[in-house]
Amino acid sequence: MIEVTRGDGPIVLGLPHTGTELPDDIRAGLNETGLALADTDWHIDRLYSGLRDDVTLVRQVEHRYVIDVNRPPDGESLYPGQNTTGLCPLSDFDGLPIHRPGAEPDAEEIERRRAVFHAPYHAGLSTELARVKEKHGVAILYDCHSIRSVIPRLFDGRLPDFNIGTNLSTSCAPVVEKTVEKICAAAEGYTSVTNGRFRGGWTTRHYGAPETGIHAIQMELAQSTYMEETAPWRWDSAMAERLRGHLAQILNALSDLVKSGALR
Template sequence: MNAYQFSAGTLPLLLSIPHAGTRLTPEVESGLSDKARSLPDTDWHIPDLYDFAREMGVSVLSANYSRFVIDLNRPPDNQALYTTATTGLYPETLFDGTPTFKPGMTPDAPLRHLWLQQIWQPYHDKIQYELAQIKRRFGYALLFDAHSIASRVPRLFEGQLPDINLGTNGGASCTPEMTQRLTQCCAAQSEFSWVLNGRFKGGYITRAYGKPGENQHALQLELAQDNYMDEHPLFTWRSDKAQRVRPLLKQLMETMLQHQGRQP
């Protein structure tokens, strides 16, 4: 099973895109509920939104399989990341709380264990390998975990989500100095609202691989989808909106690179 696509870069930064995949296994495809068939909780178009990263020289890792098969940003033991409403390693409900699968069509445990081995594990092995290679070359490694979500999901959060949601695992996944530079970057502009460690503090990827004490720094960015696409089926790409938000996304990456480059 080809779990991901990867493009090698020349900079000490790895861009991870774990939720943009749309490939389904036969068992998941046949079992999806009517509401889930449009894959509503996908991080639609994120590889296209961040297409500038390859031109910068950033390494890019993007998942092929849908989170409805297995969620690459959840721990392998399926422990909850948040005390509030969330979805698990094998999502059985959509973000709005409706069932992911038709009655009696939820994939069984042996299949799910196979997907853990053949989809989840290769993606995480690749993250670890690339971060190790980057650190070997530069002495440090940076990870930017890119996500998106509908701007309004009442089951998960009240009201409308800020445009830019930075997550550093409560300050544990990168240095305070890097966090400060990233927030300054957001505060220097007024077009997009933002928050640090709000509803989304970082999922498993940020928490597992953000180790500033080992010169390995991670940031999750959860972007409200109304900034670059239509939020309802057919989930259409909006190039006019994407062009406005791309410069800030690029600036955040550049901020990580420039700040770390000044560290002893």
């Protein structure tokens, strides 16, 4: 199931990993680790809420342990040779199994989930991008993510605060990438990187085609910038409000690019 909130502006926010819902049959197959839902992009919908009143939001309500809508539908790895999680994850980010023995989804079940959950999310995203592009001549897909800042299985050391992904500068016009980079670099007390460990998931890579007027960029935030990174994953109001100011600046600047005609 997806939630769509339509706005009149040129930006579409993708929210693929904020959902925590689990269908009963899938919940029954998860072990204690899986039921903890530790790999949720906690509070990301709240973090971006109200930053602009004209954005469109497309949100997946089921948890990524049901199916990861930011993975290719054929299950191909986004980062060959590196540890990652798949279309229907079998482990959490730390590599711990998330299913009860014998309850792992087989090929038939993965295909069912792809049809029931993955395809509708991307149908909704495609529809909204087409609508926004029709109205503005271009559309900017800004894919919203967050992750714990320290996960040794996935990356060395501590993750930068702002992780900008543009699929090696191919998913959006240079001015889009540079605009976001400049704001992040100027944010006092924060660190940033472009196309580091995270260069954009399937959503960014699939939709980002600047030559057609669709510009896609992923923002992976270190969760340490706005919340406690251990259960129960508490929101930190002071940190979050400070971060929200920078995120608003990014969305405002991207909208201004469209209004100025810089992307046409």
